[in-house]
Amino acid sequence: MLNISKDNNVLITPGKYKSITSVAKRPHYKILNRVIVGFLIFLVACLFLPWTQNISGSGSVTTLKPDQRPQTVHNAIAGRIEKWYVQEGDYVKKGDTIVFISEVKEDYLDPNLVNNTKQQVDAKKMAVESYGDKVNSLDVQAQSLNTERELKLQQAQNKIKQAQLKIKSDSMDLEAVKTQLRIAKTQFDRSTALNKEGLKPLTDVEQKRLKLQESEAYIITQQNKLLSSKNELINARVEINRITAEYSEKISKSRSDKFTALSTQYDTEAQVNKLQNQYTNYRLRNGLYYITAPQSGYVNRALLAGLGETIKEGTSIVSIMPASYDIAVETYVDPIDLPLVHRGAKVRVWFDGWPRIVFSGWPGLSYGTYGGKVVAIENFISANGKYRVLISPDGPDNKWPKQLSIGAGAQSIALLETVSVWYEIWRNLNGFPPNYYNSDEKEAKNGKEKK
Structure with a gap:
């Protein structure tokens, strides 16, 4: 029938048999073929959808x-749980207290720690003001020393001018005395010559000799007076150097005291800032004993339970779901x-x-x-x-x-x-x-x- 037999090679034609032809011409097979063809056409059409x-x-x-996501609330400082203010499922507003904890570190157990620190800050501030007043006083002292030095220097300058004028005056007197000495010597020589010629008496010669000796003695006195004036000028100049050195030392000491006071003032201001920082930290730490809700929402779950439990920094306390x-x-x-x-x-x-x-x-x-x-x-x-x-x-x-x-x-x-x-x-x-x-x-x- 399938034409695979080696002995029979005769081709079978289905149309020769009436049974096959009658079966193929039944009407329901035509309907089935149409359904199959239609379904295939539908599938092909669906492929282009x-x-x-x-x-x-x-x-x-x-x-x-x-x-807006669920979050856990943590504590910022270590402490001991003292009181709960919420329970699971409660609605809390932003800032509502969730739990209260007490202090456990010995550095912060003093109930008057904030007040004592505030007093230390005030005392240090007063010390800063005192050092400021001291610096102002030293500035006034330095100004007074500068003024006094200027006056002393002017006084010494005046003495120098007086000594210079006196030297000039003594020099002029010395020149006058020298002129008188030359005149007295000339008169003595003339009187001696006239006496030898018999024109002048011996008494006149003696008078001229006495006058010559007085002129010689007076010139020595005048020279001593001139040297004294020069010494006074030197002493006046030495006095200027002494005044300059003395007041420089005094002013330097005043400035040194001023810088010392300023250094102490700045150091005290640094201590004030440090104490102020400690005071602020202590005051804020007191506010951290009450753990509050960071935003409005519902308490989903309490992650800790009981009272008296000691917790560390950053411990999860509760879980909150935001309301909106x-x-x-x-x-x-x-x-x-x-x-x-x-x-x-x-x-x-x-x-x-x-x-x-x-x-x-x-x-x-x-x-x-x-x-x-x-x-x-x-x-x-x-x-x-x-x-x-x-x-x-x-x-x-x-x-x-x-x-x-x-x-x-x-x-x-x-x-x-x-x-x-x-x-x-x-x-x-x-x-x-x-x-x-x-x-x-x-x-x-x-x-x-x-x-």
Whole structure:
């Protein structure tokens, strides 16, 4: 029958047999053939239907801003738990007290520590003012010494001028005496000569000799007087040097005392600043005994329990969920799909526990999905081997449910280019990635065409 026998090579013709012909001409077989042909035509037509390529991801519901996510409240200082003011589930406003702790470090156990430190600050400030007054007094003293030195120098200068004038006067007197001596000697010689000639008596010669001796004696006195005047000039000049040295020493000592006072003043000011810093730290530390809520929200969980428990700095006290927040979805995509995701890309999202019917290739036929857009893409791979993408609601397009809770599961589909079904089947069979296109470039192109 299959013409494979080696002994019989006769070709069998089905039309020669009436049974085969009668069976082939039955009407229901014609209907079946038409159905099969129609179905094949339908399948071929479906291959040319549009198909929206997409990238799927899974994640959970979170908040858009970091300060709107659940956070833990920590203590800034070590202490002992004395009193709780809240319980789990309570709503607290920003600044409400959560727990009160007491001091455990011995450096801060003094109940009057802040007041004592304040008194030390005030005392040091008074010391700074005292040193300032001392510096001003030394400035006045230095000015007085400068004035006194100027007066003493003027006095010494006047003495020098007086000595110079006296020297000049004594020099003139000495010259006059020398002239008188020459006259007396001339008169004595003339009287002696006339006496020898008998024209003058001996008494006149004796008078002239006496006058000559007096002139000689007076010139010696005048020379001594001139030397005394010169000595007075030298003494006046020495006095100027003495006054200059004396008052320089006094002024230098005054300046040294001033600089010492300034150094002590600056050192005291540094101590004041240090004590002021300690005082501020102690006062702020007293405010840290009451641990308050950083923002309004609900107390999710108390991480510590009981009273009298000693805790260290930075210990987690409670967990708070902010009362108001902007919801978002964090989803994870495979590394091969990361280049196809960009900020502003349109995404469809649906949530666990909410009814939905999803046709990934035909987003317009899906039910229960919500519109979103990509707002952030993490550039470092996560611990699960995928990249994190943050999605926010996309305007008024089917607003996200208000009843969503943080941490609920969510699924997402990032919409890519629209292609034919046959192309998508061919792409998957060959293992090719979806087509990449940039919506920003497409909008820029459309803008250029409009221009």
